[in-house]
Amino acid sequence: MLLTEASEAFAHHLGDVRRLSPATVRAYRADLRDLAALAATRGVTALTDVDLELLREWLWHASERGDARSTLARRTATARALFSWALETGLVPTDPSLRLTAPKRARTLPRVAPSAALAEVMERSAAEAADGDAISRRDHAVLELLYGSGIRVSELCGIDIDDIDQQRGVVRVVGKGDRERVVPFGAPARRALQAYLPVRPALLTGTAPDAHGALFLGARGGRLSPRVVHRLVSRRIGPVMGAENVGAHALRHAAATHLLDGGADLRSVQELLGHASLGTTQIYTHVSSERLAAAYRLAHPRA
Incomplete structure (x- = not known):
């Protein structure tokens, strides 16, 4: 089988069988397209002709290009996943990626906006929404729900009206791997939603087939896109964090x-x-420890 054909079949397997998110499948596809492009320049087109040296060269080219260590680690995982699947399905007799090593990822702590600064941002947003149009009320509800529940931006954009239970103060979301969970949110988010929902029909143009049930709508009437949310968060939260580009993950x-x-x-x-994994959550304990250490260094006379 050609490498390009195997890559496409593997991508379908990731989405249809393993139920990985569309964003993850796109990342795997992009990695494998890049591998196939390099392989073609070396005269390699068949999946069975890919060897360890070619895979190492592929990672080396990415490193020389300046790709981050996290990207190199993901590419290594992509190659391993592809050939593990290919070996299981009988497409290759051996797995050339077994000895492929990935660079260790740098453990970076996420930057976190202070709670007092975020409170000021939310107060300004609420004031603008009170006298504003449907877009400003939607934006305020988006900010409050992201911060109040801690959900991912993809989860927020996928929420339907029926997923919100305002009386109980919870929202049902579908996360990675199609895992569903119910997440609580606080009174400020509830008030923001109550102010937004009556004006939501003003954004509904009827042009998008999936928009009628969507909680958050874009200016053109379709389901709100993650890109719009990223721009909103960057515009509102970036200044208090001293950064020009802050994604929705900041909240x-x-x-x-x-x-x-x-x-x-x-x-x-x-x-x-x-x-x-609990290990993924533990990074936030390190953030809190860093804050404690910084406060100690500034305040303790024996620091």
Whole structure:
């Protein structure tokens, strides 16, 4: 089988069988297209002709290009996953990726906006929404729900009206791997949703087939896109963090860190965030520890 054909079949397997998110499947596809392009320049087109040296050269080219260590690690995982699947399905007699090593990822702590600064941002947003149009009310509800629940931007954009239970203050979301969970949100998010929902029909143009049930709508009447949410968060939260480009994940980081700072236990935060592994959630304990250490260095006379 050609490498390009195997790559496409593997991508379908990831989406249809393993139920990985569309974003993850796109990343795997992009990696494998890049591998196939390099292989073609070396005269390699068949999946069975790919060897360890070619895979190492592929990673070396990415490193020379300046790709981050996290990207190189993902590419290594992509190659391993492809050939593990190919070996199981009988497409290759041996797995050339077994000795392929990935660089260790740098353990970077996420930057977190202070809770007081975020409170000021939310107050300004609420004031603008009170006298604003449907877009400003939608934007305020988006910010409050992201921060109040800690959900991912993809989860937020996938919420339907029926997923919201305002009386109980919970929202049903579908996370990675199509895993569904119910997440609580607070009174500010509830008030923001109550102000947005009556004006939501003004955004509904009827042009998008999936928009009628969507909670958050874009300016053109379709389901709100993650790109619009990223721009909104960057515009509102970026200045208080001293950064020009801040993604929607900044509010997720803030929600997790502020919960732990407030005394929430790690398991509860893991459930809230929808992390499959507790180790993923533990990075936020390091953020809190860093803050504690910084406060100690500034305040203690024997520091």
